[in-house]
Structure formats: structure tokens, C-alpha cells
Amino acid sequence: MTQTVTAWPERLLMVGCGNMAGQMLARWLACGLPPENVTVVRPSGRAVAPGVTVLADMPAALTHGATILLGMKPYQLGDVAPRLAPLCDADTRILSILAGTPLAALRAQFPQVDAVIEAMPNLPVGIGEGVVGLYTDGRTEATARAAAEALMAPLGLAEWIADESLFNALTALSGCGPAFLFRFIDTLARAGEALGLPVDQAARMAIATVRGAASMAARSGDSPARLADQVASPGGMTREGLNVMDADDRMARLMADTLRAARDRGDAMARGG
Numbered sequence: 001m002t003q004t005v006t007a008w009p010e011r012l013l014m015v016g017c018g019n020m021a022g023q024m025l026a027r028w029l030a031c032g033l034p035p036e037n038v039t040v041v042r043p044s045g046r047a048v049a050p051g052v053t054v055l056a057d058m059p060a061a062l063t064h065g066a067t068i069l070l071g072m073k074p075y076q077l078g079d080v081a082p083r084l085a086p087l088c089d090a091d092t093r094i095l096s097i098l099a100g101t102p103l104a105a106l107r108a109q110f111p112q113v114d115a116v117i118e119a120m121p122n123l124p125v126g127i128g129e130g131v132v133g134l135y136t137d138g139r140t141e142a143t144a145r146a147a148a149e150a151l152m153a154p155l156g157l158a159e160w161i162a163d164e165s166l167f168n169a170l171t172a173l174s175g176c177g178p179a180f181l182f183r184f185i186d187t188l189a190r191a192g193e194a195l196g197l198p199v200d201q202a203a204r205m206a207i208a209t210v211r212g213a214a215s216m217a218a219r220s221g222d223s224p225a226r227l228a229d230q231v232a233s234p235g236g237m238t239r240e241g242l243n244v245m246d247a248d249d250r251m252a253r254l255m256a257d258t259l260r261a262a263r264d265r266g267d268a269m270a271r272g273g
């Protein structure tokens, strides 16, 4: 299903358009963002989508009040920002999806820009079922916040956080989360294979089971913990399986360790590591 956005940015400059920014752009175009509003800067100069202008380097100038999406790798900020900052003015709006890159680091690179927003999307934004975490500070005006929120709305669930120190935790959960779930689906299928199920059938069933369970959890008034109990008949098969997951808090410790490692990597990147 597409979603109507009443006020698309009149000028959107995307610096980098790989896996993540590419998914965002694909969804925006599918929801009606006029392609002629978009310029992509990518070193390859390769076409992105019909009607979207692609440049191999920064444009000579930027329209007043343009929106910029920083979508290259975080370590490229030091190369990109000195070439981009002279094109910006106070009314430019900057959205950054760079992981492990705090607002202070962005503000240091673009001191004249008032509206600077950290946005952390995840890959399912391409099908409108993503999650986008948002953070900014008091210097970004309400109109710029509202515009960012409207732009993120067609991508899925968009939520602001008030405390930047939680941004890398949010990134670990929802930004990195699809990778952890893809790994879970793969592991579920392989475990089925190990019990003798045909490889392709196990793969199909693992994906459909996770999709069905996620849809049900999203629609149900019951918590996932309660839903798990509804699957498990007392003395039955599921309970035996859950007992293995729950023994010594195995699953809880695995997920806690996984998120902590991802979060800590973001914190280290923010310190320049």
C-alpha cells in the first residue's frame, strides 16, 4: 500500500544512494515523490531511477531551503562535509542516516545549518514496513521536525527519541534488527533441515512462519510473551522447545549480548573508533 505525503521536499539532495538510502528513495518514489525533485550524488554516476538527476560529485550550488540526506558511509563524513557545507545556509535541512555519528559531530561539520536531524531507518522501509528512529535538539525548529516526520511516515513506524544517549541502542534494535532476524530465519530453516526436512521446503516454511508470527504479534492485543504461551500446550511439543530456549536464560542472554555488542560498536564509532 502506498501512502500520500502532502508536502514532499521541493529539493532533495541525497549524498550516497546504496542499500539503505536506495530503499528509502524507492519507497518515496513509489509513494509519489516527484523524481525531478531529487538529485543523487554518487561517485559512480550510475542512474538510480527514471527522472532522478545523478551527479558524480557535489552540485555547484544548492537551492535555498533544500533537504539533504546523508546516506554514504559514516567514515566518509570527513570527506563529504567540507565539500557540502559551503553549499548550505541556515535554511538547509540535513537528515543523517550515518550510524554511530552523533548530532554534535554533524553540527560541527555544518555550523550554519539550524535543522540537523539524525534518522535511523532499517531496510524494510523499502516496502513501507520499516522503522525509523529520529533525534534532534532544540536548535531544529518544529516545522523542520514536522517535515522530517512527514517524509519518514511512508517508510513505516517513525518514532522520536528524547535522549540521544539511547540512539545507538535504538540502532542496535531496529537498525541492525533485520539482520538478526534474517539470521534467525536462516537458522530456523537449517534446524528444520537437520531434522530431515527438504532444504527448499524448510526455507519457505521458516520465512512464512516468521512473517505470520510477526503479523499476528503486530495485530494482537496480547504481548508476544503471552502469544508464545498460547502456542505451547501444557506438556506438549512447544513447551519442550521453549524450555530449551529459556534454560539459563539462553535466548535472553543471546539477544542481550547481541544488542549490547552492536550498541557498543556504535558508541566506539562515535568516539572515532
Ligand SMILES: NC(=O)c1ccc[n+]([C@@H]2O[C@H](COP(=O)([O-])OP(=O)(O)OC[C@H]3O[C@@H](n4cnc5c(N)ncnc54)[C@H](O)[C@@H]3O)[C@@H](O)[C@H]2O)c1
Pocket (backbone or CB within 6 Å): 015, 016, 017, 018, 019, 020, 021, 022, 041, 042, 043, 044, 071, 072, 073, 074, 076, 079, 080, 097, 098, 099, 100, 120, 121, 122, 123, 175
Ligand atoms: N544498511 C542498513 O541496513 C543501514 C541501516 C541504517 C543506517 N545505515 C547507514 O546508511 C549508510 C549507508 O549504508 P549502506 O548500507 O547503504 O552502504 P552502501 O555501501 O550500500 O551505500 C553507500 C553509498 O555511498 C556512496 N558513496 C561513497 N562515497 C561517497 C561520496 N564521497 N559521496 C557520495 N556518495 C558516496 C557509495 O557509492 C554507496 O552507494 C551508512 O552510513 C549506514 O550507517 C545503513
